[in-house]
Amino acid sequence: MRFHRECLYCKKELIGRTDKKFCDPQCKSAYQYQKSKEQPERFFDKVENQLKLNRKILKEFNKGGKVTVRAEILKEIGFNPNFFTHYWKSKKGDVYLFVYEYGFLKTTEHSVDKFILIKWQDYMASK
Template sequence: MRFYKTCLFCNKQLVGRTDKKFCDPQCKSGYQYQQAKEQPERFYNKVDNQLKLNRKLLKEFNKGGKVTVRARTLKEKGFSPKFFTHYWKNNKGDVYLFIYEYGFLKREEHHIEKYILIKWQDYML
């Protein structure tokens, strides 16, 4: 008695070994891609991706070492101030949040939310 199985990706009838699951490597790859896409992204990946995006944006906007940028501008590009790697508190008591070597401080001027962007310095140890 012969059991007929179908490819898990394209549903074509399989010919060959009895434990075969896919008709060719392309179907196997397509199936694995589809499965990965359907599974919820792991928490670690979400955090890591957001940290990378935050760092990229801070680096892109901070060309002069210390810059002030409207918060809305960064947030429109995907920046999230909830994700940071560490912080530094200056002598005035201001707490700068850092994403690796790029930091930001939230300020409000004339009812407009802004971020002061800085880069890590040796004296901040």
């Protein structure tokens, strides 16, 4: 008795072992990738992806060490200030939120929300 088996991804007939599911490693990889995309994004992945995006945006806009940017500009490209890794409180009492080594402080000037962007400095670690 012969069973007609086919690759789970490309549907080609399988030749070889009876427990074989894929015709080659590329089909196996493509099938697993397709299945992973069908699963809902896990909470951990959502947080990690947002932190990565926030860091990328802060890095891109802070080329000079300290920069002020309109909040709407950052938010339009996906920045979410609710996702950060740690904070630092300045001597003036301002609390900067950080995404790894890039920090931001929300401020308002002339009724316009802005972020002051800074980069982590060694002196910030000392207490």
